[in-house]
Amino acid sequence: MALVICRRFPGSFCGMPSHPALIKNHVNKKLLGQTSEDCVLTAKMISSDTRMAATLKLLKPLRYRAFCNPFTYIATQSVACWNMRSCTWRKGQDSPENSLCHPAKKVNICSTSASGRILTISSTLPGLEFSRASASKASTLKPGSPRAMRVDEEDVETFDSFEDPRVFLQLRPEYQLHSYNRSETCQPLSVSEGELILHKVTVYQDNLQPQIIADYFCKLSSLPAEQHPVLLSSASFALLCQLSVKNINLFDAPDLISILKAFVSLGIPHSHSMLDVFETKFCHKVWEVSLDQLLLVADLWRYLGRRVPRFLKIFFSYLNLHWKELSLSQLIHLIYIIGESRQAPQDLMKKLESLILKYIDLINLEEVGTICLGFFKSSSSLSEFVMRKIGDLACADMQHLSSYALVNILKMFRFTHVDHVNFMKQFGQIAPQRIPSLGVQGVMHLTLACSALRILDEGVMNAVAASLPPRVAYCRSKDVAKILWSFGTLNYKPPNAEEFYSSLINEIHRKMPEFNRYPEHLLTCLLGLAFSEYFPVELIDFALSPGFVRLAQERSKFEVTKELYTLDGTVGIECPDYRGNRLSSHLQQKALEMLWNLARKDMNSKPEFLEALFLLETMLGGPQYVKHHMILPHTRSSDLEVQLDGNMKPLPFNREATPTEDVAKLRLKHVGISLTDDLMNQLLKGKSGGHLQGETESDSGQQPMKLEEEAAIPMGGSLCNTADRLEAMEMAGLCPPACRQAPQVKLAIQLTNKNQYCYGSRDLLGLHHMKRRQLNQLGYHVVELSHWEWLPLLKRTRLEKLAFLHEKVFTSAL
Secondary structure (H helix, E strand, O other): OOOOOOOOOOOOOOOOOOOOHHHHHHHHOOOOOOOOOEEEEEEEOOOOOOOOOOOOEEEEEEOOOOOOOOOOOOOOOOEEOOOOOOOOEOOOOOOOOOOOOOOOOOOOOOOOOOHHHOOOOOOOOOOOOOOOOHHHHOOOOOOOOOOOOOOOOOOOHHHHOOOHHHHHHHHOOHHHOOOOOOEEEOOOOOOHHHHHHHHHHHHHHHHHHHHHHHHHHHHHOOOHHHHHHHHOOOHHHHHHHHHHHHHHHEEEEHHHHHHHHHHHHOOOOOOHHHHHHHHHHHHHHHOOHHHHHHHHHHHHHHHHHHOOOHEEEEEHHHHHHHHHHHHHHHHHHHHHHHHOOOOHHHHHHHHHHHHHHHHHHHHHHHHHHHEEEEEEEEOOOOOHHHHHHHHHHHHHHHHOHHHHHHHHHHHHHHOOOOOOHHHHHHHHHHHHHHHOOOOOHHHHHHHHHHHOOOOOOOOHHHHHHHHHHHHHHOOOOOHHHHHHEEEEHHHOOOOOHHHHHHHHHHHHHHHHHHHHHHHHHHHHHHHHHOOOOOOHHHHHHHHHHHHHHHHHHHHOOOOOHHHHHHHHHHHHHHOOOOOOOOOOOOHHHHHHHHHHHHHHHHHHHHHHHHHHHHHHHHOOOOOOHEEOOOOOOOHOOOOOEEEOOOOOOOOOOOHHHHOOOHHHHHHHOOOOOOOOOOHHHHHHHOHHHHHHHHHHEEEEEHHHHHHHHHHHOOOOHHHHHHHHHOOOOOOOOHOOOHOOOOOOOEEEEEEHHHHHHHHOOEEEHHHHHHHHHHEEEEEEEEOOOOOOOHHHOOOOOOOHHHHHHHHHHHHHHH
């Protein structure tokens, strides 16, 4: 027996049928072998309307548990759509069938959190338990979250990460053959018909044929959406699931696909163990079904939000043999699936690239965006030739290219580093008008693409800077980091720089809990700010604290030692009054070795650099006058250092380049003694031999010992002190007392390349501009051997190259 007491009030429950027969059926029907015990479930207030209340007084059977699911009440023009994984609420929809419920949704309702009002009590059937975690995961609502609710259709921050990438599926009728369309369901089923099916499952469970089981799933998936949570919690439905697993080998491919569609419609949790059995079965069916069916199955798994690497691996093996059979719609849909699964064998991607070229003249702009997103998400590159074709397509009608497709194409240009000049020019014309209506994530991707391609378009950057401060609260930590990095990399300060940077720095403070989860984003923020000469001391002190350094090394997916070292070295030079945390000497040494090995290997592989080094040594008198090293190791690039005395003559300061046996000769060379006839006679007679020998021993014996003692001092203090101490040690070891003087001029000779400048200009990028700024602060004169001057000279005569270097070195010194 069960007693249901209902109090009726004006109005109705949103989404609830006037006669909840399916609910009553679960209460009134008692399964074989069950006994009863009293239980009272009281449903709390459903919404802010105090007139509404409902009390259910139930008798709970043994081994059977009820699911009580409150529904959000909205008076007009709204509907709540609930399922086991997620809660989606869209304004302005008339029926739950049109609501798109899926696991990727991040839409929360602004009413009181319902997580405390959902009782998920599962069936006891083995292996078929819908867990409490699955039900409560999506029902946990966060009121007030800026991205929680679609308040307005025009809200620019509204972005559906699940449905928006699927827009292309509406562009051709052929897509319907191999994709899931939520609006295409079985004939709508009434609640009473659903009760009858569940009753038949209970009564005839041992006699149900596989085709009947598949048909039952299809019909039950057509129940009103508000009844799905109740259905999923019922023991009869759990029994039906158990029967499907039991008869899995008896289903043919269409039946399996039909059941999978029902799982999608009903919102089966993607982590449910039952789905493992179905994935295994589909793996066995790959070689027996058509391409359309395989794409449909992959699409259904995507809709369920379940990763199926085993199925996809076999599917991709199949495609490696049948890729030439792919039609245009199948190709585009496959690339979408590959992108969403984040996996693909590179040999298959190369084959798909050839098909893209085959169909290039038939592909529309939105499909171009889908291709770029799929390759980008799967970390698969496209050739420069294909990217230029894609750029040409976009340029032909960019005014009608959607912002979503535009962002995706830019992502791929960023990934491939292809510079399509015409595309970027047209992008620069339309982007400033589109940026205010683009969500901050899209704005971040546009900005990041510009910095990665080294393209400084002031119109675009100004539009970004102007639109961001009013909606900075919508930024994720990643958005803040990438935007600051982009502006810093391009070394550009917008007209509203103070407002722009202060709003982003304040947002960093507000999002510190998020930065603790993604520590690499905080380091990216601070480096971007440092490029632009902003140094928020509190944030830097926190980022260099031992606790955060340890956190960053443990949690980050990337190696962050270089970032920490760059930040620490920059603070040491540009913030002389800073007294906060600094990086440990151990980490400094580790980063120094790592960066020097990379820089040395890089520069020694460049013929133009080796040529410059050799000619400088020749011009100045030997390798002891030039030193290839990292003057500022934290800036990640090396230099050729030259030191000149007060007479603008080079000093032999590079002790590492001088062989031990030549040290005495080198020092004698710089004593400055004139060889007169009297001196020559004394030398020939040997009268001064002892004196000179003693001087040589003093210089070559005792001084190196003193140098070794100084070299044994552990590294510590700031980068500047270390550099000065090493310089003093080198000078002391090479020069006799008569010439031991501090250099009047220190030159940092830099051989630059085009990647250190903004595209098509001579404006340095942020890191390299910061390096020159810091070199100047340390007293160095920067001598630039620019690529536009030096590379053409490599084809000229040796004399011309020496004359060029002589002018660069000594003119800079003056």
